[in-house]
Each structure stands twice: as structure tokens, then as C-alpha cells.
Amino acid sequence: MSQHRKAHAMVRDYSQFMSGADASKVEKPALSGLQQLGWQAFFSAQVDEDALVATPPVRVTEVHKSGANVRGDGFEGLIPPGVELAVGDWLLFDEALPTHSVLLDRKSLFKRRAAGHAKHYQLIAANVDTVFVVTSCNQDFNIARLERFIALAFESDVAPVIVLTKADLCDDTQPYIDQAQAISDRVAVIAIDAKAGDVAGALADWSAPGQTIAFLGTSGVGKSTLVNALFDTEQAATSGIREDDARGRHTTTARQLHFTDAGLGVLDTPGMRELQLADAESGIADLFSDVVELAAQCKFNDCAHETEPGCKVRAAIADGTLDAARLERWRKLAAEERHNTATLSERRAYDKDFGKMIRTVTKAHKGRKGRR
Template identity: 70%
Template sequence: MTRDYSQFLPTDAQTPAQTPEPAKRAMLDILGWQPFFAQQLALETLTQTPPVRVVEVHRNGLQVRGADLEALVPPGPEATVGDWLLYDAELPTRSVVLERKSLFKRRAAGHDRSIQMIAANVDTAFVVTSCNNDFNVARLERFLALAFEAEVAPVIVLTKADLCEDPTPFVAEAQKISARVPVVLLNAKSEEPAQKLADWCAPGQTIAFLGTSGVGKSTLVNALFGSEQAETGAIREDDSRGRHTTTSRQLHFTDSGLAILDTPGMRELQLAEAGDGVADLFSDVVEIATQCKFRDCAHESEPGCAVRAAIADGTLEAERFERWRKLEAEERHNTASLAEKRAYDKNFGKMVKSVTKAHKGRKGRR
């Protein structure tokens, strides 16, 4: 069947008033197709290899959905949840991954020196935490640095406000992290999510809920749908931690055209190749550090250290400075470790090719 994708290509005459009603919206719009992706290709390319979006990643491949097809693409394309592919029906493993608007990534858990892609083409990241023992400023900063590095707009969402006698201190601590990050306090089991998160949940947008287990991410997904889309569970009373009710990253789609990504709780979040994100989040500390007398100031006991002076006069909190220094050191170490592994793999590959070429040469002379 020949597909007509001309309506999904951007035109100068297109205006917001011409956008169809949600009920009549094309499936690609519901899946999050935007002009950013359409501008990367021609109509002929769309017709021959229709665009599909990765909605879930399995060990045996990528689950994708398009305007009129669903398929499982075998392992091959280096893609993650939220990616757009140009689907090659004859050879699915050669499906092309379109350029991304954004990409969440982290150092893989454990001792593996590699990068793990978390999600792609997200517009807004809701970093979720609870008004209880789960609340942790350092952990929130990690998620926010991840979002800044991915060039995704982050929003801090404080849940379980109904179970807290006074959530004001939690809100105040969250607001101190960054003036660039809005803070929303809500009861995830009420109508508040749909009301308070509406500004970021317009049709055609892709949002993601990030955080540890038990903070209410799946409950928020269900609240935006108005139905049970994701499994939820109770938290432990002793440490306010929850169990993994979400076991994989999966995109859900509302009838209005909002894509919602629910993620498993991430207890280990190692940053790598996220130097810009850390610098953006701690721009106040970075700015003060540029005023130190020595460019290589370690901010210990050096004369003319602007950072120590700011801590002494109360301009900068010592705890915030220490969290920045720890996160920056971790990011540098992980990034260097990954670079070393890549260099080793590259040199090893060259050695293998050299040995193989020499072996073939000896066989040819016999």
C-alpha cells in the first residue's frame, strides 16, 4: 500500500488554526511527530521508509509504532525509547535513526564502562520526589544535571503532599536548587496532576517522569490518562522507598496526542559526558569560581579564592559547593574512563585488523 505522508511535511502555509481536532488527528501526530523530524527528509524518503517511533525496548529488539503499522525491529539500530526510525520493511535492522531533539544518557550501572541511553526526543522531564524520607537534594541535582545536558526542560514535582503535615520546607529546599527549574507540589492521587502539569502537557509533546521507586511516577501517569495505564505499588514505611512496579521504559499515548514516558526507579545514576549539564545547574558556583585569583584554584587554602570567600560571607552555601565539587569530580572521572575504554577498543580493533591482514598475506604467499 502506498502511503501519503505529504501532510506531515512542514509548509509555509501551515498555521495553528489548521491543526485538526484531537479526535481526527493523524496517528503520527499522536505519536509525537514534529517539524524537527520532518525537516530532515524528503517526501520520497517518507513514502519508501515510513517513520515509526520506538515505544519500548526489549532484549529481542525495538517495539515500534507508526501511522498504520506496529512491528518489532530486531537488534541492529542503536536506538532507545522515544527515537524515530525510518522503517525498512525489507530489512528492518537497517532502519535509520533520525537525528534526535534530545537524549537522556548515563554511565551504565555496575562496572561496565559504557553509556546507557535512557530516552530520546523528550520535551519536558518531570523529576519526581516525595515529601518524606525519599527527598534528597543531591539526588535531585543529579537528575536535573542529566536533563540540562540532554537539553530537556526539567520540572521538579513534589508528591505525597497529602501525607505530609507541612510540605513547605520541601518546597523551599527544591526551589533553592535552581531558579531555572519550576517546582510543583501536588497530590498524585487527585485531579491536581492534570491541572498543575497542564502547561507542559500540550498535544504533540513528549514528557518523561524520572525518579526513584515509590515516589509516584506511575500514579502520575495514570492521573494524566484518567485510567490505570501503569501498575502502582505501596512504599515501605521504614525508609519511604518503593518497589519497582515499572520494569521497563515505555511510551504511553493519550487520545489528545501527548506521549508519556514512565521509567523504572533509578537508584544508581552515574553521570558521564554531562559536563555542560553540571555547569548549567551549578552556574552560580561556576561563576564565583571564575573570580578566583588562580585559574587552577582547588578552592582549599589558596590565596584569593573567591569560592571560600563566598562561603565565608554567606553568598554560597558550603553544602552546595561540596555537592558541586563531588558531582563534577564524578563526571570527569566517568567521562575519562569512557574515553580510555573507547581508545582501548579502537587500538584493539586496529591490532586485530593488522594481524588478520598479515595472516592473509602469509597464506597468499604459500
Template identity: 60%
Template sequence: MVRDYSAFLPGSTPARREPTALERLGWGPTFASQIDTDALTATPPVRVVAVHRSGLQVAGDGIEETIPPGPEATVGDWLLLDRARPRSSRVLERKSLIKRRAPGTGREVQLIAANIDTVFVVTSCNADFNVARLERYVALAFEAGVAPVIVLTKADLAEDTEPYVEEARKVSDRVPVVALDARGDEPAAALVGWCKPGRTVAFVGSSGVGKSTLTNALLGNQAIATRGIREDDAKGRHTTTRRELHTAPGGCLVLDTPGMRELQLTDAASGIADVFEDIEALAENCRFTDCQHETEPGCAVLAAIEDGSLDPARLARWRKLQAEDAFNSASLAERREKDRAFGKLVRSAVTAKLDRKR
């Protein structure tokens, strides 16, 4: 059956109508502008809705299947499905990409999610609350090109949520903060402004902060299992084990993610600068352009600490994230260069072997 994809192409302004199957999956002009009608028919677009060890689970217009691993894709990506050679399916250019340095001693980059519109950075109004962790997640979102929102859960269990809200607001003036009870109807009402039809949102944060509970609240069911926290330290237990897109009744796509015990930033310099734009602005007024904000005369950053307008702890956290990102980025660049050199060596050896056989 030949499908009519004309409504998905740039310049198409149809009258008021029901969203198509692809639009319900988040399809829009960003992706439509990258292809033409012939390509759409020959290689139908599908979205990666889950990643398994056995392959990528994809969905499209009348398509729901799992294809073998091959395309370098993550959940949320759009592919042009090559039926004959699914491993060669083309990944469309992303409008956003959340990534981190993979856990462990390796230097690989782990792709977390693609084409997310809003990321809800979730933490609890209890002992798990940590400003440094929030700054880290928000920097990750800014670098990815995703709008972050801080969501404070377990508000019903806190004697006073205002101290948590005030601390969360200090992370960035550009990030809204919402405090709520993750259960019941409150999340759907509080987050409705970001959960529009065809939009894709993601919940990120530590284990036990309520990400799966929030996802269930938006889905209107208990599709995702949840578990309680440890009472002694408010730490959570892993419930979600994979990243998977779910469709909410209102048409929003919701991504629940496993809790991340280790979130190492890499290639995130601009995201860090966005979170700490107050310090960046101060640094522009330092006497020396290469000021390290340690003992230099005329340092505007040190002056702000002296007059109390800048918290020394915030400066320390900025330094830590900058150093971490610089180290990880340099390590990855070094590895890429070694990989390129090794590939060149292999190609030269193969060419020399072929030449000897002639």
C-alpha cells in the same frame, strides 16, 4: 499502499487540521528536515515506543510491530524503517538524549530515552527527599537538552510542604517546582502546561515516589501497576520494569521509567555547570583562573561561604559531581580508544591473512 508524507516535510504549513498519525507520536520539523519524500516512502518513519529483550517495539502511520535488535536506539527514538533489513533501520538525529553510565563495574553508557521535551524529576515530601539526588537528575536533564520540572508528590501526607518546596527551589532558579497529590485529577491540572498534544514528557526518580501513579493520572486509567512504599524508611519498591511510551487522552506522550538506584553521570559537564551556575558565576571572579576554591587567596567562592551566601554543603556536592563526571568521562574515553585500537588490530590481522592466501 503509497502514503502521502508531504505534510511532514519542512516548509509545509497546512491549514488548521487534525494531527496526523505521526504528529500524534511526536513527529515534527526536527525530524522532517532530515529526510525527503522519497526516503519517507521507501523507509517509513516509526517511533520506538518500548524496548524489549526481543527487539524494539515501534509505531508509525499504520505500523505497529516489533523489529529485531540492531539499531542503537532507545525508547523515544525515530527510525526510518528498512522493511528488507530492519536491523539496518536508520536512527534519525535526536533533539534530546537522556543517558547515564550503566550500573555495575562496566564503563558502558546506557541510553534512557530520546526526544523528550520535558522531564519531571519526581520525589516525595517524606524521608525520601534528597537535594543531592535532585541536583543529579536536573544535571542529567540539562545535559540531555530537556527542560526539567521538579514534582513533589505525597503533598497530601505532609504536615507542611513549604520546607520541601523551598529546598527544591534551591537546586536551580531555572527549574519550576510543583507540589501535589499524585492521585486523582490534580496532576493533569497541575502539569497541563507541559503536557500539550504531540509533546513527550517523562517521569524519572527513585522507586516509590509516585511516577507510575502520576502516569496513570495523566492517562486517566490504572494501566500501570503501582505499589506502596516501606513504612520504616519511605523507600519504594520497583513497579515499572521497562521504559514505555503511553498516549494520554489529551494527545501528550508519557514515558514512565523504572526507579534508578544508581545514577552515575558521564559526559555531563555542561549540565552540572547549569545546575551550579551560582558557583560557576562566583568562580569567574576568583583572583586565579585555575583556582581550586580550597585555600587560595582572592577566592570568590570561599568568600561567599564566609559571608553565608553560599552553603558549604552545596559546594561539596558540586565538587562530588564534577569529580564523578570527570572520572566516568575519562574512563569511557579510554575504553573507546582501546576499542578502536583493538578493531584496527583485528582488521590488520584479517588483511595479513588474506595477503598470505594470495
């Protein structure tokens, strides 16, 4: 049996083995080379053994202008520019024609509207199991910004965890913890002193071998320090924060997927000061589920939650069960998402119509040329 057939069989056997037993009471078999890169049943179900032999699975570890770095079981290579890829993607690698490598369906995908005035999406990461939304216990702490990251995680169907860093630089972390926990009862919150604490132990519940985790946040909040602590080595460059505003300096300049010796995929990302959401309606609804549920009970379906009679949202604000600031953040984020989604949809429609026009003109030109 070939190496790739063995890897496929191990994934299948491992899934069957764990489905019939309590994972906490059995000794788990060693992970294969592919499983250590994050290969799971979700991906193996998309291919058959013959495909694995002819085109072995590889995972995208970095994307840059000259192409994408990929890594497989005992293999590293480069795929030239072509298909838009995200760090974390899985492909069936075509050695003869790398640009013909087949992209497998994604288990999850982080994307945002590109920064500035660009009217297209920017892919952030794919096939992540848990995302650690990192912020620091100083002036950089911002509830509205955290809510954006959490909404993005919910939309991507990835479990989010809020990590509060630089706990050693503030007198009391509890106010920060309380504010972060108020964002959603579905999100765990932990405070870490990355330079002195046990980072691996603090993140252990979400960092099993074979999993992929990602760190998202603004610059200087300590993402790279957390990555380095997990590896106990300098995997990512780090730097301090500016004293005048507590904001960080950019250290990570590209998204990179690293792997620990145990087989944990760790994705470090550049800081994102601007995070414009689009196509994230369900993620925002999940984040603000309390507001959405109240709005559904209003007397009028088109209630603006201002002065209308029978408004359950205003009633909740009046009796103190809903924070007025939270309502305003929901309104702002929902309006922004609708605008961005509409703008990007218009751009896609324009590109489609423009492409159709070019093909029509080209066809007509060839027809005239053939009649000469």
C-alpha cells in the same frame, strides 16, 4: 497524494501556520497521526517526501532483548536487535530489511554511565520535550540526587520540572518545596497528591498534544501513579513504599512510551537509585552556574577554593550568599563526571585499538593462507 506525503505536508503547513500567528488566539488544526506520536519539524527537516513514502517514520516505544517495538501512523512493528536504540527514537522504517531502518538525528538524548562497574553508556530516552523529575515528601527526598537528575536534563537540553509527590502524607510540603526551588531558578517545582489531585491540570503547561514528556526518579516515588492519572487508567503497575525507610519497590521494569488519546507521549521509566553522570560537564555547569560564576572571579585561575587569597567562592560562603554544602556537592559531582568521562573515553579508545588489532591479525592470517 499518499498518506505519508499528506503527513509530511501537514507538518510543514502546521509549522508555517503557527509561525505567523499568536498560538493562543487561533484554533490549532487537528494533529496528524504522526504528530500525535511526537513528529515535529525537527524530524521532517531531515528527510524529503520521497523518503517518507518509501520508508515511513516510526517511533520506538519499547526496547528489549528481542528488539525494539515501533509505532507509526496506523502501523506497529518490531525491529530486530542491531543498532543501539533508545525509547523515543524516530526511524525511517525499511519494511524489507528492518535492521537497515535509518535512525534520525535526536532532538534530545538522556544517557548515563551504566550501573555498577560497567564501562559503557546506557541510553535512557530520546526526543523528550519535558522531563518531570519526581521525588516524594518523605525520607526519600534528597537534594544531591535531585541535582543529578537536573544536571542530566540540562545536559540533554530538555526542560526539567521537579514534581513532589505524596503531598498527602506529610504535614507541611513547604520545606520540601523551598529546598527544591533552591536547586535552580530555571526549574519549576510543583507539589501533587496524585491520588486525589488534578494531575493532568497540574502538568498541563508542559503537556500539550504532540509533545513528549518523561518521568524520572527513584523507585516508589509515584512515577507510575502519575502516568496512570494522566491516562485515567492502569497504564503502569504501582505499589506502595517500605515503611522502614520510605523507599519504593520496583514496579516499572522497562522504559515504555505510551500515548494519550489527545496525542501526548508519556514515558515511564524504572526507578534509578544509581545515576552516574558522564559527558555532562555543561549540564553540571548550568546547574551550578552561581558557583561557576564566582569561581571565574577568583584571583587565581587554578584556585581550589580552600585557603587561597582572593577566592570569591570562599568569600561568598563567608557572607552567607553561597551554601558550603552546595559547593561540596558541586565538587563531588564535577569530580565524578570527570572520572566517568575519562574512564569511558579510555574504554572507547581501547575498543577502537582492539578492533584495529583484530582486523590486522585477520588480514595477515588471510594473506598467509593465500600463499599456501
